[in-house]
Amino acid sequence: MISLVLAMVWNRRGQAVTLALLAMLAVASAVAAPAYLIAAERAVAEGQIATAPTSELTLVARRTSDSLQEASFSAGIKFPDVGRVLLLGLGGFTYYHSAEVPTVGLEVSNDFPTRFVFRQDLCAHVRVTAGRCLVGEGDVLIGEETARRRELTAGDTITLTAARMNGLVRPPTWDPDGAPKKLTVAGIYRAVDPTSAYWGLHGYFVSGDGVSAGEPAFTTAGTLDTMQRTTTSMAIDGIAQPGTLDVDRLDQLRADMDRLDATAAELEDSLQFDSGIPHLLDRIDEGRAAARLLVPVLAVPLVLLACFTIYLTVGYGAEGRQSELAVVALRGSRWWTRWWLATGESLVAVLAGAVAGCLAGQLLVNGVAAVLFPGVGTAPALTSLRFAPLAAAAALVAAVAAQRRQLISPVSRLLRRTPPADRRRLAAAEAVVAVLAVAAGVQYFVSDTPLIGVGLFAPALIVLALALLAARLLLPLVNRYAVRALGRGRVGVALAGLQLSRRPGAGRLFALLVASVAVAGYAACTVDTAARGRDVEASLGTGADRVLVVQSVTRNDLLTKVRAVDRDGRFAMAAVRIPGGSTTPPGLAVDTRALAAVPAWASGAPARASLSRTLHPEQPPPPVVLADEDVAIEITATTTGVMQLAVSLSAMDGPGVQILELGDLKPGTHTYRENVVICENGCRLNAVRISGTGTTVAATGEVVIRGIRTATPAPLTDPARWRATPAARLSAAPDGLRAELQVTGAVADTAWIQPVSTPYPLPVAYAGSPPASGTIVDSGATTIPVTAAVPLPAVPALGRQGVIVDLEYSDLISVTPKLVPQPEVWLNAQAPADIVERLAEQGLQVVSETSSAQVKAGLDRQGPAVGLWFHLLAAILAGLLGAGALALTVAVDRARRTEDLTALRTQGLRPRPAGLATLWTYPVLVVIATTVGLLISAAAWRLTGWALPLAGLTPPDLPLPSWPRPAALLAAAGAVLAVQFLVAWFSGRDLRRRIEPR
Structure with missing residues (x-):
């Protein structure tokens, strides 16, 4: 009996190979999803580590001591041994010791202290522009800007005194509290990279009104040891070495961080442990969770589509073998013999394909991961095969279910060339799918977390339900059109239409082709919408191509110096962020002369040139x-x-x-x-x-x-x-x-x-609601009256709630202009390569830089973006499933259609109508299915796409796109159409060749 089944397989080896390939795709789809998740989780971790800020690559143990008595200073500066014990055993980190004392005497004002700092290995991380680096007791390094402001040079002497904050006055001041210390300026320094991990979490170079000058005075440990101090802050900074934050040891690192937290909690209160590494680990976990949500969204419909494909193709094959099965039933074979002969051929092919699919799915993901995530790799694991048995079982069940009629039907029904349609059962099955689709859709709208439970199946069920509905509605229309064509003498069109509408199973084939296009279209919707959203987040969320934060200056100084670098506003724009209040929105004060060229702009916003004229309507009168x-x-x-x-x-x-x-x-x-x-x-x-x-x-x-x-x-x-x-x-x-x-x-x-040198109130452009109080916050915590002039979809770098005001006017109208804490210079892509040096020549020292390209690279490596690559893979597999099902269906139909059309040709059917009937039957079906599938993918996206986490882990409040570009949707549908049309076309040519008389 086995040899007979194998002979049947060999005799129809083309169909068997096609069915095995479809089964392989089905199981490979089930294996690919968990295998891809393993690779995606590694890629998410690697991407977040590679783009992590300095604060998330360091840890620090701190202790603050308050030394008031001079006698206590003889002990010197010694970080408590408990700090070393706390960090002992945590390998993979380079440790640096530091100590800091607040002092006065270097600055004219006592609004903030000079940070007097010892830091281990300092000379390797600063560039001494004048003099020398620190050598002995009494040496001090001061920053370039401080030296310029205080007119100090190497070799000069200064006097610093430990200080204590006087909180009895507002704003607080810093008063001397100790013996003065005479120091020699050994050199003038410039930090090589103020954002380097070496500087830890101390914020040495953060400047601002009432905060600091942004340039500590560095000294030796011996100098601090001999100085009378007030508050001394000591720290041990751990900087992660290359390879410490590795994707393969994240669990161990998490355990180490938990151990340090627990140990620090048990120690003295004055010892504090701080690190941004747990935040990095949490973000990695969030990214992985997002990927685990997005991958099943198309993995589920892909597996369902594969099972539907097997059901359809096995059913077609069984119908083609009904005469053989009728002979078996007529001979009175026992039920197991009949069952084995009916299903054995299909089950052997499906089983062989399922086994191959386990390996193919893993190899496919390995190849994809090697291309998408180079250097990260995927670790093959048995967990990636956990759904393979279920997928194989589903494929086998689908194969048996497709042949149920041939197993139980009497001989008389098996001998019928066109078996009766089982409309009642078909309608019941479609009703079940429709009910499930409605239930899943309802959960989407009423649940806070729709991507759980039945909601996870919503896209798949909606696509399948709409495809079945389209088949039920469209094929009767095709039949009616074919009948009318026959009445008008258009025989070729009539024969093609009747083949589509009256062939048993044609509706299911049409639904399958529609579903394959819809899955590919839905994948295009997710990928394109997410990609455009990341572009908006990177450009509009950053504000410009590059945003430079410079040391604290006044608004007028910032404006003057940026204009000195770019007089015409072609590539640089001065910008100051305005804090929001309870009744005032946050805002941006910008040089509106550069508004037309520099910042990113929201889609649908008014032209920047006209907005510039609105915010700066006239040249101000000369100042007094x-x-x-x-x-x-x-x-x-x-x-x-x-x-x-x-x-x-x-x-x-x-x-x-x-x-x-x-x-x-x-x-x-x-x-x-x-x-x-x-x-x-x-x-x-x-x-x-x-x-x-x-x-x-x-x-x-x-x-x-x-x-x-x-x-x-x-x-x-x-x-x-x-x-x-x-x-x-x-x-x-x-x-x-x-x-x-x-x-x-x-x-x-x-x-x-x-x-009077400005309009009053100042005109502002606003996003969201205009300022309810009619004012915005000034730098001195006072307010500036404004009038809402132009609505915007979003303010660059702020989002859908904020204002834009002219920087020159806001400075002129301010009664108490102060230093801006973090002034910014925005640059576009035309900014010269030496822009940082040009700004430095004007006295604007760059503290940090953010670029839209960096932000985009970071977003591309977050969990949502990584997870969506699987959607492209699913689109390819869906197209191949549809093409394979079509190829097998045409192969099964070929023999009967050859007999029918040959007979018609013998009876006088002309070559042209015969050619139309052979060449265009299935190509027309593919074109119609593609059009309908395109519409269904858009409908499914409208119903479910809003719930997908496409915008990253912490999306800004920006007008992100909610629909894909039509070109992306058409490209996906066109690719599927091209493959399936070629299958249908070449099959039609083969059929035409067979019926032409020789």
Whole structure:
């Protein structure tokens, strides 16, 4: 009996090989999904490690001691042994010791301390631009900007004193608290790479108003040891060596981090352990979880499609062998003999293909991983075969189910050339699929996590249900069209249409071809939508091609120096981030002259050139400029109550800003004069401030500003050239500018009188809701009145809630301009290669850099992007399954169609209609199925695509695309159509050759 089955296989070896290949694809699809997940998880880990920031590659153990008594200093600076014990046994890290003391004496202001730091192996990580590196006790290295600002050179002496914060004043200040230490400037340094992992998590080069100058003073351990200190912060930094963060030892690293956390919790309170490595490990886990969600979305429909393919092709083959099975049944063979002869041929082919599919699936993934993830590789494991038995069993069940009619039908039915359609069972099966599709779709809409349970099968069930529905609706239309064509004498078209509509199983073949195109189209939707979303995240989320963060400067200084590098705004744009508040959105203040060329722009946003003109509608009047450091203002005051006078000044040639306090206003006419160092080369008058004395009692009166010592006469007699806050009402006086005042000590009741040099309120472009309060936050924690001018889909680097304002105008309107904590320079792709050096020549030192290319590379290596490569693989396999099913179906039909058409040719059917019937039957079916499949893929994407995690692990609030490009969808459908059309075309040519008389 076995030999007979093998003979049957050999006799129809073409069909057997095709069926075995389809079974191999089915099992390979089931094996490929878990195998790909293994490779994807390794690729996600490797990608996150490769793109991790410095903070996630280091760890640090800290201890802070408060040494008040000089006698305690004799012990020197020694990190407690417990710190070494804590890190002992954690291999793969290079350790550096450091210590830090806050000091004053180097800077003019005591708003922030100078960080006086010892760091092990310092000289290998800084470039000494003048003098030498540290050698002995009393040596100190200072930064280039500090040396320039304080006019220090190598060999000079400075005095530093340990400091302590005075929290009783607002803002807090740092007061000396210890014996001064005389030091020698050994050299001037520049950090080779401020973002290097060597610097750990200490933020040495972070600058900002009230934070630090961004340039520590470095010294030796011996110098700190002999200095009277206040607070001493000691640390041991561990820097991961190459290979320490490896994909094969992440579990061990996680265990080490947990052990360190547990050990640190049991030790003294003053010892702290900190690391960003756990955050990296968590992000890797999140990326792997996203991949585990995305891969099954198309793995499930792919396996279902494979089983459907086997069911269809085995059924077609069984129908072609009905006459043989009828003879077996007529001879009265026992049921097991009949069963074996009916199913053996198919089961042998399916079983052989299933065995081959286990190996093929793993080899396929190995090849894909070698191309997509070079250097990462995939570790073959038995877990990748865990679904292979289920897939093989499903294929065998599908093969048996496809032949159930031949197993149980009587001889009379088997002898019928066209068996009756089992419409009742077919309708019941389609109803079950429809109900499951509806249930899965409902879960999508009502569940917070739709990609679980039945929801995971939603795309597959929706595609299958719509394909079956399309087959049920479309084939009757084809039949009607064929009948009409026959009535009109179009015999060839009629024969092709009748073959499609009346052939048993043609509906299932049509549904299969539709489903294969729909799966490929759905894969194109996910891949293209996700790729475009990553492009938006990288470009619009970053803001520009490159974003440079520079050391703290004023807005005017930033604007002036960036314009000196790029006068026409072709490739560089100054930008300052505006913090948001409870009623004010975050924003960007940018040089709108470069708005048209530099930043990334959201789709659907208004033209940047017109927006630039809206935000900067006119050239501002010239500012009121003081000629030199001799600041003088003449005022006549008639007041009740005590008022205080101050002026806000900004240096014209540097970052200097100052609120110059001029004391109490005196009755009568007086000149208030002060020498201001920052105004040596001129100052801009930002505003005149008149305030109360700190009480809630209002002081009222009249003030006339009669003269200001300026380079050109100030327009005091024209009140239209000035504006004031509500505490003052301006008018013209014969000899100056009159202000009627009512002020208190409250900030809100302070009168600010400003030269008019901008529109007021400032026009802003906004995304989301316009500022509800009508203001945005100024750098000095005050507010600037604004008016909503232009809506935007999104603000670059901020997202769908934010504002854009002109940087020049926002600086001019600010009454208390201060240093910007993290000013930025945005660059486009045309920026010259030496842009960093050009900015440095202007005094803008780059602290860090972010590029859209770096962000894009990081997004491409996250879990969602890695997982979506499987969708492309699934699209290819789906197309091959459809083509294989079509090839086998045509092969089974060939014999009967050859007999029919040969008979018709003998009876006089002309060659042209015969050619139409042979060449175009299946090609037309493929074209129709492709069109319908394209529509079904779009419908399935509309119903389920919104729930897929395509936008990365922490997607920004940006208008990400929700639909693929039509070209991507058409390309996927076109590729499937090309393969299946070729199969149908060559099959038709073979059939035509067979029926032509020789």
